[in-house]
Amino acid sequence: MSNMGYPPPGEIIVASHGREIYAYDPNGNRLILHQPSP
Structure with missing residues (x-):
């Protein structure tokens, strides 16, 4: 997100x-970025 200008x-x-x-x-x-647990 930071690379796109939206930290x-x-x-x-x-x-x-x-x-x-x-x-x-x-x-x-609002955007929710999610990484599931392994």
Whole structure:
């Protein structure tokens, strides 16, 4: 996201189902990037 000019405003969240980070697109829509646990 940072390479596209939209650095995520928060930290990576580690949950039981995997890791998540939230970001916002230019229109203000929230994007949830998720990486499942192995």
